[in-house]
Amino acid sequence: MQRPLSVAPGASVDRLDTPALVVDLDTFERNARRIHAAIEASGIRLRPNAHAHKTPALAWLQLGMKGAAGGVSVVSLGEAETFAASGIGDLLLTMPVVTPGKIARLCALTRHADVVVPVDDAANVDALGRAAEVAGVRLPVAVDIRTDAGEPGAAPDRVMGLARHIDRAPALRFAGLMTSLGPVSAGDSTDAVRDREIGSAATLTSARADCERAGLRVGICSIGDVVASFAALAAMPGLTEIRSASYALADGNHLPRMDGVGWRPAARMLTMVTSRPEPSRAIVDCGQKAISRDLGLPSVDGRPDLTIAGLSAEHGFVDTRDGSPLDLAIGDLLWLVPADAAGAFGLHDIVHGVRGETVEAIWDVAARGRYD
Amino acid sequence: MTHRQPLPGTPVSELDTPCLIVDLDALTHNIGVIARRYEGTGVQLRPHAKNHKSPVIAALQMRAGNTVGGVCAAKVSEAEAMVNGGVRSVLVANQIASPAKARRLAALAARAEVIAAVDAPEHVRLLGDAARDAGVTLGAVIEVNTSMRRAGIRAVEQAPPLAKLIAETAGLRFRGIMSHQTISGFPSREERYKVGGGYFARVMEVKTAIEQAGVPVEIVSTGETWTYDVAADTPGVTEVEGGTYVFMEMGYDYMTEFRIAGRVLGTIVSVPEPGLAIGDVTVEAIGAPNGTPSVEGMPGVRVRALTHRGTVLESDGRTPLRPGERYTLLTHQQDVTMNRWDEYVVVRDGVVVDVWPVAARGRHH
Numbered sequence: 120m121q122r123p124l125s126v127a128p129g130a131s132v133d134r135l136d137t138p139a140l141v142v143d144l145d146t147f148e149r150n151a152r153r154i155h156a157a158i159e160a161s162g163i164r165l166r167p168n169a170h171a172h173k174t175p176a177l178a179w180l181q182l183g184m185k186g187a188a189g190g191v192s193v194v195s196l197g198e199a200e201t202f203a204a205s206g207i208g209d210l211l212l213t214m215p216v217v218t219p220g221k222i223a224r225l226c227a228l229t230r231h232a233d234v235v236v237p238v239d240d241a242a243n244v245d246a247l248g249r250a251a252e253v254a255g256v257r258l259p260v261a262v263d264i265r266t267d268a269g270e271p272g273a274a275p276d277r278v279m280g281l282a283r284h285i286d287r288a289p290a291l292r293f294a295g296l297m298t299s300l301g302p303v304s305a306g307d308s309t310d311a312v313r314d315r316e317i318g319s320a321a322t323l324t325s326a327r328a329d330c331e332r333a334g335l336r337v338g339i340c341s342i343g344d345v346v347a348s349f350a351a352l353a354a355m356p357g358l359t360e361i362r363s364a365s366y367a368l369a370d371g372n373h374l375p376r377m378d379g380v381g382w383r384p385a386a387r388m389l390t391m392v393t394s395r396p397e398p399s400r401a402i403v404d405c406g407q408k409a410i411s412r413d414l415g416l417p418s419v420d421g422r423p424d425l426t427i428a429g430l431s432a433e434h435g436f437v438d439t440r441d442g443s444p445l446d447l448a449i450g451d452l453l454w455l456v457p458a459d460a461a462g463a464f465g466l467h468d469i470v471h472g473v474r475g476e477t478v479e480a481i482w483d484v485a486a487r488g489r490y491d
Numbered sequence: 492m493t494h495r496q497p498l499p500g501t502p503v504s505e506l507d508t509p510c511l512i513v514d515l516d517a518l519t520h521n522i523g524v525i526a527r528r529y530e531g532t533g534v535q536l537r538p539h540a541k542n543h544k545s546p547v548i549a550a551l552q553m554r555a556g557n558t559v560g561g562v563c564a565a566k567v568s569e570a571e572a573m574v575n576g577g578v579r580s581v582l583v584a585n586q587i588a589s590p591a592k593a594r595r596l597a598a599l600a601a602r603a604e605v606i607a608a609v610d611a612p613e614h615v616r617l618l619g620d621a622a623r624d625a626g627v628t629l630g631a632v633i634e635v636n637t638s639m640r641r642a643g644i645r646a647v648e649q650a651p652p653l654a655k656l657i658a659e660t661a662g663l664r665f666r667g668i669m670s671h672q673t674i675s676g677f678p679s680r681e682e683r684y685k686v687g688g689g690y691f692a693r694v695m696e697v698k699t700a701i702e703q704a705g706v707p708v709e710i711v712s713t714g715e716t717w718t719y720d721v722a723a724d725t726p727g728v729t730e731v732e733g734g735t736y737v738f739m740e741m742g743y744d745y746m747t748e749f750r751i752a753g754r755v756l757g758t759i760v761s762v763p764e765p766g767l768a769i770g771d772v773t774v775e776a777i778g779a780p781n782g783t784p785s786v787e788g789m790p791g792v793r794v795r796a797l798t799h800r801g802t803v804l805e806s807d808g809r810t811p812l813r814p815g816e817r818y819t820l821l822t823h824q825q826d827v828t829m830n831r832w833d834e835y836v837v838v839r840d841g842v843v844v845d846v847w848p849v850a851a852r853g854r855h856h
Binding site for chain 2: 120121122123124136137138170194195213214215216217218220221239240242243265269270271272273274299301302364391392393394395396397400402404405406407408409411412413414430431432433434436448449450461462465466467468488490491
C-alpha cells in the first residue's frame with residue numbers, strides 16, 4: 120500500500136510528497152463539460168469509462184453533469200463491483216464474462232445494480248442464461264459487434280442470431296447493441312481515428328435497424344471509447360450513448376487527436392528532482408513504477424524545452440532538448456503529463472484533487488488492481 | 492484491491508484470473524543458487540527489495556545465507572516496509588532530495604541500520620541535518636555512475652571531496668560506494684565478464700581514490716543478477732545488489748542457472764475469428780515496458796498486443812484458441828509486473844500453498 124507523507128486537504132499543492140498523482144479539478148470539469156455540451160442537445164448520453172481513473176469520486180463528478188448517462192462503463196467485473204459499491208446503479212461491462220466463477224459474481228452483483236454484459240458467442244449466452252436462472256435473476260445482455268480487428272465482438276452477420284438467442288432465454292433480457300474501438304496508437308492521425316469512429320458507429324446503427332425490423336427492441340446502442348468525433352456521432356440517429364475514457368482526463372496519447380483545440384491535461388504527476396548528475400540532465404523520482412511507460416513516455420508540462428529521455432523502474436531522466444544547461448536544482452518540482460492516464464492511475468492508491476494551488480480532496484483509486 | 496484470496500490446496504487450474512502466481516520451488520532454487528555461489532567468497536548478497544517488495548521473500552533470502560543481513564530498497568517508503576517486516580539493515584539506493592523524506596529516513600534509523608546513496612553535497616546536508624535533529628546516525632554511500640547515465644558521480648575526482656564531506660558531517664557515517672549496471676541483448680558468459688568486469692574496474696578506481704585521500708571504504712556495493720558471479724570473482728566488491736534473479740524474466744534468460752518463478756495467468760474471453768483471441772490480462776496487470784510478454788506452453792501462440800482491455804493473442808494454428816481456455820504470460824520486466832499486484836499466490840506442484848502480500852507495492856515515495 121502506498122505511503123506518502125501526510126498532507127491534508129487545504130494544503131498547498133507543492134507540499135505533496137512526490138511522486139504524487141494529481142487531478143486538476145477545474146481542468147477535469149472544463150474538459151468534461153465541453154464534451155457533454157457538444158452532445159447534450161442531441162439526446163445522446165456520455166457514459167464515462169471509469170477504467171480511465173478507477174476512482175468513484177471522479178465518476179460521480181462526471182455523472183453529475185448534464186448530458187451524462189446514468190452510469191459508467193468498466194472493463195472488469197472487479198471494477199463493476201467497486202463502482203456499484205460506491206452507489207452507481209447503472210454499469211456497462213465492455214468485456215465478456217465467461218468463467219463460471221465470474222458469471223456467478225455477475226449474477227450476485229445484478230441484485231445491487233443494473234449491469235449490462237456484452238456477448239459475442241452463443242455458448243456464452245447459454246452459460247449466462249443457465250446461471251441467471253439458477254441465481255433467480257434476470258441479466259441484461261448486449262450483443263457486442265466487432266468493428267475493430269483487435270477487439271472482441273461478433274461479425275455483423277451474426278448479430279441478429281445472437282440477439283434472438285438472448286431474447287429467447289427466459290433469465291436474460293436483450294439490452295441492445297454495443298461496439299468497442301481499439302486503442303489509439305501513436306501513428307494514427309486524427310482523421311484516421313475519426314473515420315474509424317464514424318465507420319464503427321455506422322455498422323452499429325445499421326445493426327440496430329436490422330434488429331428493429333425483426334421486431335427486437337434495442338434499448339442501448341453504445342459506442343466507445345470515442346476520442347475524436349463526439350459532435351459528429353451525436354448527429355447520427357440510432358446511437359443512444361457514447362463511451363469515453365479520455366475526454367475528461369485528456370492524457371498525452373489522446374490530446375493530439377481530441378475533438379477541437381485548446382484541451383489541457385487534467386491528470387498530472389508531481390515529481391521532484393533528486394539528482395543533477397550532468398549539466399543538461401536531471402533525475403526525478405517518478406519512474407515506471409509511478410507513471411508507467413507501457414503505452415508511451417510522459418512529457419514535462421509547461422516545459423517544451425525539456426524531454427523525458429527515458430524512465431527506468433524508479434527514476435525519470437529529464438534532458439534539455441538542445442543539450443543546453445538545465446536550470447533545475449535538487450529538490451525542484453516538475454509536472455509530468457502521463458501518455459496514458461489510465462495506466463498512471465493503476466499505479467496509485469490515492470489521487471489528489473487540486474483546484475488552483477490548493478489540495479481540495481484526497482480520494483481512493485478504489486478500483487486500482489481490480490483486474491478480476 | 493481484491494479481498495478474495497485462494498485457500499491453500501486450491502489447484503492452480505481453479506484460480507480466478509488474472510492471477511499472479513509464484514512457483515515456490517523455482518523461487519527457492521534461485522535464492523539457493525546465489526547463496527551457494529557466495530559461500531566462502533569475499534562477497535555477500537544485499538538482496539534488492541524493489542524486485543519483490545516482500546519481507547517474506549527477504550527473509551527467505553537472508554535465511555539461505557551469505558547475505559549482508561539486510562536489503563536494498565529503491566525508496567524511503569519501501570525501506571519502511573522492509574524494516575516493519577523485520578529487516579535490520581537497509582541501503583536506500585537512491586537520493587534523498589527533500590527534508591521531509593530525510594526526516595522519515597532518520598526516524599527509520601532508530602530501528603534499523605539505514606544507509607542512503609548520495610551524489611552531491613546537497614544530499615549530504617539534507618541527511619546530516621535530519622540525522623542530527625533525530626539524534627541518530629545515518630550511513631551514506633556515494634553512488635557512482637558506470638553504465639546507465641542515471642544518478643551518480645561522473646568522474647573519479649568527484650569522490651574524494653564528497654567522501655570527506657560525509658565523513659566530516661555530524662550525524663553521518665561514510666560507508667563506501669555503490670554502482671548499478673545493466674547490459675542489453677543476450678550476452679555470453681565471456682561478454683558478461685568482460686563488460687561487467689570493466690564496470691567493476693571503474694568502481695575500484697573510485698574506491699582507491701577515496702582511500703588515497705585518507706577515508707576508509709568499508710562497502711563496495713555493486714552488481715546485479717547478470718554479474719553476480721563476476722562480482723564474486725572481483726576482489727574488493729563487498730556486496731551485490733541482486734534482485735532480478737528471484738523471479739527472473741524473459742530478458743535475462745541467458746542466465747540459465749535461474750528459473751522463471753513468476754507468471755501471470757489469464758483466461759481467453761473472446762475468440763472473434765479463428766487464430767485470434769482476447770484474454771483477460773490487461774496491460775495494467777502485467778506491464779509491457781520492454782516489449783510484449785511471452786506466452787508459455789502454447790506453441791505458435793504469441794501476444795500481438797496488450798491493451799487496457801486485455802491481451803490480444805494470435806495463433807499460427809498449431810494451438811487452437813477457445814473461449815474459457817487458460818494461458819500463461821511471462822514478463823520481460825519482473826519488478827514492474829510485481830508492483831502491479833497486491834499479493835503473490837504461492838504455488839508448488841500445481842497447488843496453492845500460501846498467499847503473501849506484496850507489502851511495498853505502490854510504495855514509490
